[in-house]
Amino acid sequence: MKKVKIFPVIIYVGLLILLFTWLLGMFSSGTDGLKYSDVIAQFQKENVSSFQVDGDTITMELHNPLNGKKQVSAKLADPAAFHQQLQPLLQEQTESGVLKWYNFLPEAELSPYDFILPIILAGLVLLLVWGFLAGRANNNHPLNNFGRANATNGQTGKKVTFQDVAGMEEEKKELQEVVDFLRQPDKFTKIGAKIPHGILLSGPPGTGKTLLARAVAGEADVQFLSISGSDFMEMYVGVGASRVRDLFEQARKIAPAIIFIDEIDAVGRKRGSGMGGGHDEREQTLNQLLVEMDGFTKSEGVIVLAATNRHDILDPALLRPGRFDRQIYVGVPDASEREAILKVHAKGKCLDDSVNLNTVALATAGFTGADLSNLLNEAAILAAREDRPALNMNDLNEAMMKVLAGPEKRSRVRLQKDLRLTAIHEAGHAVAMYSLPTHDPVRQISIIPRGRALGLTWTQPEQESNHLTRNEMYEMIVGLLGGRVAEELFLKDISTGASNDIDRASKLARDMVGRYGMCPTLGTVSYTGGEELFIGRDFERTKSYSEKVAGTMDDEVKALMDKAYKHCADILTRDSEKLKQVVKFLLDNETMSGSQFAQCMQGQPIDENGQSSLFAEFETEE
Numbered sequence: 001m002k003k004v005k006i007f008p009v010i011i012y013v014g015l016l017i018l019l020f021t022w023l024l025g026m027f028s029s030g031t032d033g034l035k036y037s038d039v040i041a042q043f044q045k046e047n048v049s050s051f052q053v054d055g056d057t058i059t060m061e062l063h064n065p066l067n068g069k070k071q072v073s074a075k076l077a078d079p080a081a082f083h084q085q086l087q088p089l090l091q092e093q094t095e096s097g098v099l100k101w102y103n104f105l106p107e108a109e110l111s112p113y114d115f116i117l118p119i120i121l122a123g124l125v126l127l128l129v130w131g132f133l134a135g136r137a138n139n140n141h142p143l144n145n146f147g148r149a150n151a152t153n154g155q156t157g158k159k160v161t162f163q164d165v166a167g168m169e170e171e172k173k174e175l176q177e178v179v180d181f182l183r184q185p186d187k188f189t190k191i192g193a194k195i196p197h198g199i200l201l202s203g204p205p206g207t208g209k210t211l212l213a214r215a216v217a218g219e220a221d222v223q224f225l226s227i228s229g230s231d232f233m234e235m236y237v238g239v240g241a242s243r244v245r246d247l248f249e250q251a252r253k254i255a256p257a258i259i260f261i262d263e264i265d266a267v268g269r270k271r272g273s274g275m276g277g278g279h280d281e282r283e284q285t286l287n288q289l290l291v292e293m294d295g296f297t298k299s300e301g302v303i304v305l306a307a308t309n310r311h312d313i314l315d316p317a318l319l320r321p322g323r324f325d326r327q328i329y330v331g332v333p334d335a336s337e338r339e340a341i342l343k344v345h346a347k348g349k350c351l352d353d354s355v356n357l358n359t360v361a362l363a364t365a366g367f368t369g370a371d372l373s374n375l376l377n378e379a380a381i382l383a384a385r386e387d388r389p390a391l392n393m394n395d396l397n398e399a400m401m402k403v404l405a406g407p408e409k410r411s412r413v414r415l416q417k418d419l420r421l422t423a424i425h426e427a428g429h430a431v432a433m434y435s436l437p438t439h440d441p442v443r444q445i446s447i448i449p450r451g452r453a454l455g456l457t458w459t460q461p462e463q464e465s466n467h468l469t470r471n472e473m474y475e476m477i478v479g480l481l482g483g484r485v486a487e488e489l490f491l492k493d494i495s496t497g498a499s500n501d502i503d504r505a506s507k508l509a510r511d512m513v514g515r516y517g518m519c520p521t522l523g524t525v526s527y528t529g530g531e532e533l534f535i536g537r538d539f540e541r542t543k544s545y546s547e548k549v550a551g552t553m554d555d556e557v558k559a560l561m562d563k564a565y566k567h568c569a570d571i572l573t574r575d576s577e578k579l580k581q582v583v584k585f586l587l588d589n590e591t592m593s594g595s596q597f598a599q600c601m602q603g604q605p606i607d608e609n610g611q612s613s614l615f616a617e618f619e620t621e622e
């Protein structure tokens with residue numbers, strides 16, 4: 001649900017007030033509230049020494065002050081009639097010298113600015129308000145489309161097909177059925193086959209869900225109505241529901257068609273979990289969506305695709321048969337899929353001979369499709385910046401670090417003492433990790449600041465696995481503590497640089513104890529459950545366990561962290577000589593490659609000229 005932004009509202013209101021006061025000022029230029037009879041009375045009393053009528057305002061200079069003022073002004077409903085009525089008096093009084101002079105200015109002596117300016121201003125304010133409201137409705141959609149669905153027809157852009165989606169063979173196969181159905185609905189309906197109403201794509205952000213949905217439309221060559229879940233959410237109650245109705249109406253008209261609802265979690269959140277107001281709108285929208293999905297029959301040739309990365313918070317009613325009854329999980333790509341994705345995005349980019357996309361794929365475990373596309377783009381930008389015709393492995397290396405940790409900040413001023421602290425900290429991580437059998441190998445250590453980090457110890461697995469064992473999680477904690485422990489042991493002081501490490505380690509420990517049931521005292525119980533509650537802006541979970549358990553959990557987490565800390569301290573004390581060597585190497589060279597580090601740890605001479613590229617570690621001899 002969008003929040004009303006306070007700031008622009010203040011500006012608009014302010015502008016409106018300004019305009020109104022200004023306009024009011026225009027039409028009532030400081031009169032003294034005198035009645036017409038009062039004005040006439042002043043003349044009859046021979047009290048006016050001079051006067052001027054400007055438009056419909058009369059300003060009089062008096063002999064004897066009226067209400068304490070020598071100069072008064074008043075409005076005249078009809079200046080011409082006033083002139084007529086006063087004619088005899090004026091003549092008489094000018095002759096007697098009571099009235100020294102008078103002047104009638106022609107009516108409507110308004111300068112062009114006087115009326116053009118307010119019109120322009122009013123127009124401007126209207127435009128602003130209109131833009132503000134329309135922007136809220138949907139980027140550049142006018143007010144009269146308010147309750148309309150604003151679905152965009154995805155086919156207008158470049159047509160996407162399954163070829164543009166690398167990897168994901170199973171997912172594509174599942175969706176191929178949908179494509180076949182949309183192409184030849186008769187073939188399926190004749191034999192009574194049921195095609196799902198709705199298909200839900202779920203998975204982490206950037207894994208290509210939106211892309212896949214567009215590819216289905218491209219393959220089937222049908223109309224594609226795409227809308228984002230948040231488009232349903234407006235500040236006006238009822239808009240969302242009417243948009244849903246409209247969307248399905250449009251789709252039926254142009255069937256066969258695909259309706260694609262991106263980020264469906266914005267509307268599809270579990271009902272009844274909200275606190276306070278503002279949720280009726282979402283519930284109405286969701287209800288309308290459910291009604292529409294039940295309402296259309298399978299032969300109509302409309303299929304609803306939806307995508308979300310918060311599958312867990314969707315209302316169960318959405319997922320029952322007849323609605324989104326088929327779910328496709330789109331996961332993070334594996335090494336071969338990563339290579340395929342890299343190849344798709346390398347098209348149209350000039351790569352030089354040094355580039356081996358297989359190596360890049362191996363070194364990018366955990367990257368999503370979006371990350372990989374970003375990686376290649378960053379690399380191309382780097383090459384273009386240096387006017388090189390093709391991008392090389394170094395560009396990719398730098399781009400990868402940049403995507404993950406931010407750009408290098410060589411120009412940042414670094415004190416010698418900070419450099420030493422960073423070197424000790426990073427060496428601590430690396431040496432600890434080296435001695436942990438299940439820990440991912442160290443690929444690079446660097447004391448060049450990057451993004452928010454002052455240094456980096458880079459690890460990357462040989463082979464990715466989808467599970468973490470208790471031992472692996474524990475050793476990750478030990479590795480994360482390496483920096484802090486090294487500071488403590490070798491500087492006899494500790495710094496703030498370890499705060500992120502400690503956050504991550506603590507979170508791991510908490511998950512081990514409370515989430516994965518890895519702690520014997522608490523048993524194999526997950527303590528994360530509970531209702532999701534909407535509190536202010538965020539969803540929070542209520543506790544589903546007692547205070548006593550919470551206390552025990554805290555104790556267990558603390559015990560686990562203490563154990564890891566001690567384990568780490570033991571390793572670093574044992575290997576203190578090697579750690580010092582690593583520190584020295586880092587202070588001399590700023591970066592240390594994984595193989596140089598391994599040489600050092602194995603007591604071999606360090607090859608000073610070794611490759612510092614991350615990818616060197618993944619180069620496969622073929």
Ligand code: ADP
Binds near residue numbers: 166168210212307370
């Ligand atoms: P999601 O909707 O899952 O968050 P997107 O579909 O928006 O992710 O993907 C973002 C971008 O990542 C796409 O535009 C595409 O460039 C790239 N991408 C993701 N997955 C793939 C893939 N399997 N093949 C090719 N490109 C991909």
Ligand code: MG
Binds near residue numbers: 206211262
């Ligand atoms: Mg998306």
Ligand code: ZN
Binds near residue numbers: 425429483497498501
């Ligand atoms: Zn650290």
